[in-house]
Amino acid sequence: MTPRNTGRRTTRAVDTRKAAGVIDLYERGHIDLTDALARISGVDDPMGSVAPPIDKRRIHELLRELDDLVGLDEVKRVVREIFALVYVQRLRREHRLKADPTVLHMIFYGNPGTGKTTVARILARMFHECGLLEKGHLVEVERADLVGEYIGHTAQKTREQIQKALGGVLFIDEAYSLARGGEKDFGREAIDCLVKAMEDHKHELIVILAGYEREMRWFLSTNPGLPSRFPIQIRFPDYGVDQLVQIAKKTLATRDYRMTAEAEWALRSLLQNALREPRLEPFSNARFVRNLVERAIRRQAVRLFEEARPKRDALMLIEARDWQGDEVR
Known part of the structure; x- marks a missing residue:
């Protein structure tokens, strides 16, 4: 016979193995007494399960990874505010204590190559470490991944991508393209489907929209x-010559290459010309x-192929001549 639900809160049996683990965390100073008692008694967090302790060591490791990125000082400051x-x-x-629900959907403004996707990946992993996202992965999509070719196809494609992103971050690059086709375009359907999913899966999904600032506005x-659903808006500025040279050095170093002093000056001159050159498309940073760097490595390989050993x-070594022949793009 099934017991009748009296509406009163029933006492939950204590899992002795879990309790032993919680006591160990308390004795090692990772959690306080209030937290320990809550975990043992099974008090749930808003996400629906007893929240594991935050490993601040892992958070600081990810923040150091963020700090290692060249430039982006304002981006780094905002990210630290979010995680604090x-x-x-x-x-x-x-x-x-009262804790207001935090809406973490974001918009990233910036030209190509300014670090938007890289920062989004770090954010996804940080949210996972904080217990906000179950998986902490990043699903990167664009218009073609969301918009279908016939009625009903768009909703299906969009839901499929949302399903892949549950437990992580859905990163939509050039999101403005979803609205470019006018009122009858299927992109509008993708937007509606996305907005509904943000509400239905508000504890399972964070959405980041990215693109050029003028088009995104x-x-x-x-x-x-839309604006109220994305309260966090971060601007990714273009890099200057010094920062671009630093990026080149870091890129080369990860592959066990380095530049001569002459090569660095040649690269700096090349970048200065590139930034001054008028172009139809934004500079790709x-x-x-x-x-x-890829072309310089290939030229170095051709040059060394002629040597005996x-x-x-x-x-x-990357030499100045290895940069030669690059035209501004």
Whole structure:
């Protein structure tokens, strides 16, 4: 016979194995007494399960990874603010204090190659470490991944991508393209489907929209309900010559290469010309530098192929002539 539900809260049996683990965390100073008692008694967090302790060591490792990125000072400051808030709100819940729900959907403004996708990946892993996301992975999509070719196809494709992203971050690059086709375009259906999913899966999904600033601001103006759903908006500035040279050095170093002093000056001159050159498309920043590095490595390989037996230092060195032949793009 099934017991009748009296509406009163029933006492939950204590899992002795879990209790032993919680006591161990308390004795080692990772959690306080209030938190320990809550965990043993099975008090749930808002996400639906007893929240594991935040490993601040892992958070600091990810923040160091963020700090290692060239430039992006304002981006780094905002990211630290976000995680300080997430961490403190978590502590307030553990101490039975009011903690307002934090909406973490974001918009990234910036040209190509300014670090938007890289920062999004770090954010996803940080949210996982904070217990906000189950998996902490990043699903990167664009218009073609969301918009279908016939009625009903768009909703299906969009839901499939949302399903892949549950437990992580859905990163939509060039999001403004979803609204470019006018009122009858299927992109509008993708937007509606996305907005619904953000509400239905608000504890399982964080959405980041990215793109050029002017186009993204136009996109937000096409739907009055969108701006309030993305309260965090971060601007990714273009890199200057010094920062681009630093990116080139880091890119080369990860592959066991380095530049001569003359090569660095040649690269700097090349970048100065590139930044001055008028173009139809926005400058691609780090992507431009990575392409330069790839071509320089290929030219070095052709140059060394003519030598009988290149020594170790020669195999590592990029010379000024290895940058030659690059035209501005």
